[in-house]
Amino acid sequence: MNPNIVEIDHLSFGYKGRLLHKGINMVFPRGKVVAIMGGSGSGKTTLLRLIGGQIKPSAGEVRVDGEVVHQQDRDGIYRLRRKMGMLFQHGALFTDLSVFDNVAFPMRELTDLPESMIRDLVLMKLNAVGLRGAYNFTPTELSGGMARRVALARAVALDPNIIMYDEPFAGLDPISMGVICDLIRSLNDALGATSIIVSHDVKETFLIADYVYFVANGEVAAEGTPHDLIQSSLPFVHQFVHGEKDGPVPFHYPAANYQSELLNQAPVK
Amino acid sequence: MDRTTIDLWVGIFVALGVAAMLGLAMKVGNLTSSKIGPTYSVTAAFENVGSLKPHAPVKSAGVVVGRVDNIVFDSKKYEAVVTIKIDKRYAFPKDTFANIYTAGLLGEQYVGLEAGGADDTLKNGDKITQTQDAIVLEKMIGQFLFSKASESKADSKTEPSTKAVDAKSGRAKSTELGDAPF
Amino acid sequence: MSDNPIKIMIKSKLLSSITQTLRGIGKRMTERIWRLGTGTRLFFLTIFYSGESFKRFHLTLREIYFTGVMSLLIIVVSAFFVGMVLALQGYNTLQKYGSSEAIGVLVALSLVRELGPVVTALLFAGRAGTAITAEIGLMKTTEQLSAMEMMAVNPIARVVAPRFWAGVISMPILATLFSMVGILGGYIVAVPLIGVDDGAFWSQMQANVDFRADIINGVIKSLVFGVACTMIALFEGFDAPPTAEGVSRATTRTVVISSLAVLALDFVLTSFMLVI
Numbered sequence: 001m002n003p004n005i006v007e008i009d010h011l012s013f014g015y016k017g018r019l020l021h022k023g024i025n026m027v028f029p030r031g032k033v034v035a036i037m038g039g040s041g042s043g044k045t046t047l048l049r050l051i052g053g054q055i056k057p058s059a060g061e062v063r064v065d066g067e068v069v070h071q072q073d074r075d076g077i078y079r080l081r082r083k084m085g086m087l088f089q090h091g092a093l094f095t096d097l098s099v100f101d102n103v104a105f106p107m108r109e110l111t112d113l114p115e116s117m118i119r120d121l122v123l124m125k126l127n128a129v130g131l132r133g134a135y136n137f138t139p140t141e142l143s144g145g146m147a148r149r150v151a152l153a154r155a156v157a158l159d160p161n162i163i164m165y166d167e168p169f170a171g172l173d174p175i176s177m178g179v180i181c182d183l184i185r186s187l188n189d190a191l192g193a194t195s196i197i198v199s200h201d202v203k204e205t206f207l208i209a210d211y212v213y214f215v216a217n218g219e220v221a222a223e224g225t226p227h228d229l230i231q232s233s234l235p236f237v238h239q240f241v242h243g244e245k246d247g248p249v250p251f252h253y254p255a256a257n258y259q260s261e262l263l264n265q266a267p268v269k
Numbered sequence: 270m271d272r273t274t275i276d277l278w279v280g281i282f283v284a285l286g287v288a289a290m291l292g293l294a295m296k297v298g299n300l301t302s303s304k305i306g307p308t309y310s311v312t313a314a315f316e317n318v319g320s321l322k323p324h325a326p327v328k329s330a331g332v333v334v335g336r337v338d339n340i341v342f343d344s345k346k347y348e349a350v351v352t353i354k355i356d357k358r359y360a361f362p363k364d365t366f367a368n369i370y371t372a373g374l375l376g377e378q379y380v381g382l383e384a385g386g387a388d389d390t391l392k393n394g395d396k397i398t399q400t401q402d403a404i405v406l407e408k409m410i411g412q413f414l415f416s417k418a419s420e421s422k423a424d425s426k427t428e429p430s431t432k433a434v435d436a437k438s439g440r441a442k443s444t445e446l447g448d449a450p451f
Numbered sequence: 452m453s454d455n456p457i458k459i460m461i462k463s464k465l466l467s468s469i470t471q472t473l474r475g476i477g478k479r480m481t482e483r484i485w486r487l488g489t490g491t492r493l494f495f496l497t498i499f500y501s502g503e504s505f506k507r508f509h510l511t512l513r514e515i516y517f518t519g520v521m522s523l524l525i526i527v528v529s530a531f532f533v534g535m536v537l538a539l540q541g542y543n544t545l546q547k548y549g550s551s552e553a554i555g556v557l558v559a560l561s562l563v564r565e566l567g568p569v570v571t572a573l574l575f576a577g578r579a580g581t582a583i584t585a586e587i588g589l590m591k592t593t594e595q596l597s598a599m600e601m602m603a604v605n606p607i608a609r610v611v612a613p614r615f616w617a618g619v620i621s622m623p624i625l626a627t628l629f630s631m632v633g634i635l636g637g638y639i640v641a642v643p644l645i646g647v648d649d650g651a652f653w654s655q656m657q658a659n660v661d662f663r664a665d666i667i668n669g670v671i672k673s674l675v676f677g678v679a680c681t682m683i684a685l686f687e688g689f690d691a692p693p694t695a696e697g698v699s700r701a702t703t704r705t706v707v708i709s710s711l712a713v714l715a716l717d718f719v720l721t722s723f724m725l726v727i
Contacts, residue, residue: 052601078603086601092594109604272509275516282520286624289631293563293666296653 002066005030005162005194006051011060013043013050020046022218023060028162033188033195035205037240038215039249044198047215048164051196052084053077064162082110085155086164090171091147093139099126099150100135106157125153128190129183145176152180156187162194163187169201177204184208202241206230214240308335308354309393313367313380318349319403321369321378327353329382334359337380353380355391362387363395369403378403490686493607497615497685500608510613511620518579518614518681519621523628525574530562530629533570534636537561541637542645551645555652556659558637559630563660563669567630569717572676575622576709580684583614584705587688588698611685618681619674626673668724675716680709 006028013021020043028034036044049055050062056070063069064080072080093102103122107113113121126132129149139147148168155163165184169177185208188195199205205212206226214222214229214237222229222237229237239247255261318340327335335355343350355361364385371378391397504511541557587610590596596606634656641647660666684705691701 054597054600081601081603084601086598088594088598090593092598094595094598095589095593105604106602109602109609272513275513278520279512279515282515282523282621283624285523286627289624289627290670292631293627293634294662296657 003029005065006196007061007063008047008051009061009063011050011062012058013046013055014058019058019218021057024215024218024220026213026220026223028194028196029211030161030194031188031192032210033185033197033208035197035199035209035212036215037198037200037202037205037212038221039200039240042215043218044215045166048086048166048196048198051162051164052081052086082158083161084164085158085160085162087148087151087155087166087168089167090144091139091151093142093147093151093154095139097138098135099131099137099139099142102139102150103154103157105154110158121157125157126150128156128187129153130179145172145179148172148176148180149183152183152187156191156193159191160193162196163191165195165197165199167199168197169199169204177201180204181208202243307357309357309391310338310352310354311361311391311393311395311397312350312352313397313400314343314346314348314350315367315369315400315402316348317402317405318351319369319371319378319405321351321380321403325377325379327355327380327382329359329361329384334382351380355382360390363389363391364399365391365397366399366401367397368401371404486690489690490682493611493686493689494682496607497612497682500605501612501616503608504612504616510609511616514614514617515621518575518583518617519624521582522575522578522621522625525578526571526625526629527632529570529574530567530632531636533566533629534558534562534633534638535640537566537633538637538640538645542641542647551647552651553655554637554641554645554647555656558641559634559656559660560665562630562633562637563665565717565721567633568626568669568672568676569713571626571629571673572622572680572713573710575618575625575677576680576684576713577706579618579621580680580705580709581702583618583681583684584688584691584702585698587611587614587685588691588693588701591689591691592693592695592698594693611689614685615681618684619677622677622680623670623673626669626676630669664724668720671724672717672720675720676713679712679716683709683712 004027006026008024008026011021011024012019024047026034026036026047036047038044046055050057051064051069053069053072061068061070065083067076067080069077069080093099094105097105100122103125104118107118107121123132123135126135129152131146131149131153134142134146134150139150142150152168163184168180168184172180181204184195184197187193197205197209206229209226212224212226212229213220216236222232222234224232230241232238232241236248238244239249245251321337321340323337323339325337326333327337335353337351338354339352341350341352342348351367353367361382362385364387366383366385368381368383369378370381385399537558538554541554541561542551545551545553545557587596590610596610599606599609638652642649642652687701687705687708688698691697
């Protein structure tokens with residue numbers, strides 16, 4: 001059996017003539033937590049969409065469990081997606097359903113389980129994220145952290161093999177961040193799944209990730225364990241990991257010479 | 270919003286819609302009156318049917334007894350052949366008159382049946398022989414003007430002497446003409 | 452000789468602004484046609500994936516509640532006022548020709564043939580159409596549709612199709628209610644208030660309103676309008692840019708395009724119906 005559950009092979013992807021990814025290679029071994037990090041707009045979320053088959057690559061392949069994603073027909077893609085669970089930024093809970101119905105949604109849509117069994121499973125999943133008592137709330141009544149946790153329960157509702165996280169720590173208070181951080185690791189180990197985290201939260205991600213890929217300028221700029229990357233002397237990695245103001249990503253947006261612009265009497269439009 | 274409440278309101282909604290539909294059909298439309306059961310067909314030939322249309326009512330004594338089915342032109346006799354469907358409940362004698370009347374002054378035209386006195390009744394496929402054409406407004410005006418003109422000519426021939434009388438009668442005639450309602 | 456360079460300069464500036472305008476028009480036209488194509492594709496996809504709307508009818512039922520039942524108030528109140536105004540205005544004109552007893556016919560035919568379907572459709576587009584566009588636009592913005600896709604649930608079958616069928620079912624019901632309530636409103640003004648004869652009001656109406664030609668045609672019109680308004684609302688929501696500004700602009704577009712479509716279709720349908 002292939003030790004990698006997801007493989008990205010010489011992937012290129014672009015919009016309207018501009019390439020977002022140029023020949024990216026990544027592997028995601030089974031049972032591990034792998035992080036994809038990089039600056040805003042570097043195409044991290046797009047990689048998740050490519051794995052999930054929502055968009056097709058311009059060149060190269062994405063393989064899930066050995067099968068090429070973009071070569072599947074509609075039924076094939078749906079079959080692959082049943083092995084995946086995804087946690088969207090801000091949760092993306094269905095606002096017209098209660099917490100209970102949200103977590104029950106994948107079970108009701110994709111399985112023929114009887115309602116009694118669904119009820120038990122939903123309560124178990126909610127218990128795993130600590131929100132069993134909130135099963136009757138609507139998404140609008142939840143705080144950001146709680147909504148994120150419910151979305152996590154929904155993502156793991158069918159015990160997927162691959163769990164994808166799109167900026168799971170964005171906009172959370174320190175306690176919620178700690179909770180999510182802990183849950184990602186413990187759920188991954190409990191389910192024996194592979195977790196792919198897209199994030200730019202260095203501190204939290206490095207706590208739980210087994211391996212990290214750095215994406216910049218459409219390529220994998222660096223990769224390694226968190227320990228390796230903290231020690232790395234590559235300028236881009238160093239700036240990112242230590243949060244430095246100026247480096248390969250410049251502080252000043254390109255502009256004319258400061259002194260001449262101030263002394264110049266021409267009006268600024 | 271739980272399911273039972275939604276079901277209840279949607280049920281009420283649809284029931285209201287059906288009730289409105291029934292209300293429109295019964296009270297507003299002519300659904301009840303236009304339901305004629307089995308019918309038999311009869312033809313009638315007219316020199317001029319005016320503005321008679323298919324689906325126009327066929328009335329006798331003011332009651333709707335049938336509908337106009339079809340109007341075709343007979344190119345041999347140069348007349349219009351109207352096929353009417355009469356409700357089977359009503360039997361008409363063979364010498365029934367078929368006239369084309371106008372409802373109101375400027376209304377729709379319809380076929381009026383006046384029963385004759387014969388013993389035999391009309392059967393399916395029979396032809397009504399006694400017909401009266403529609404009144405065409407232009408012909409009426411033409412006839413009226415022509416009759417008035419010939420009247421005044423006859424008057425002037427019998428009284429050639431007194432010019433004043435002529436003038437008087439001429440003026441009287443002209444005011445008569447002027448009094449015409451058209 | 453000195454004229455020429457100036458003339459050339461003026462010409463070239465004028466020329467470039469003309470070409471720019473033409474290019475702008477062309478670009479907007481192609482965008483509109485492209486959008487029309489996308490909208491048509493969504494329409495066919497909606498019909499294709501409609502099975503689930505009927506197999507799990509509670510989905511459609513829920514949408515009938517939110518589009519149809521919630522529109523009842525505005526439809527009934529508007530119908531009442533429209534009927535009353537028709538009776539007032541109609542009486543004002545008819546009594547000059549001594550035909551005030553035809554007021555029933557006037558109110559009934561105006562409503563059943565035209566005002567019922569058309570005004571209902573315009574109100575529907577404003578109330579239910581914008582709600583649909585906003586809801587779907589919001590679902591797109593908060594990635595709920597993406598989440599559904601990733602859970603191997605077809606968002607068109609689950610979200611778009613039930614709303615489509617709910618709109619198509621609700622519209623004729625609302626239009627018929629509009630006509631009926633409008634006639635009642637007209638009756639209340641004509642008979643107790645103005646003093647037109649009760650019997651003449653209804654009998655003239657029954658004599659002149661044909662079930663097939665008028666009432667059924669009105670229902671056909673409202674069905675067509677239902678398809679158009681609901682589909683436009685669904686498409687604008689589905690296609691809206693996933694931002695707050697994008698969604699709000701999409702709701703405005705829904706109302707404008709639905710209204711224009713309804714009026715244009717009304718003309719087309721009426722000309723067909725009057726011929727046949």
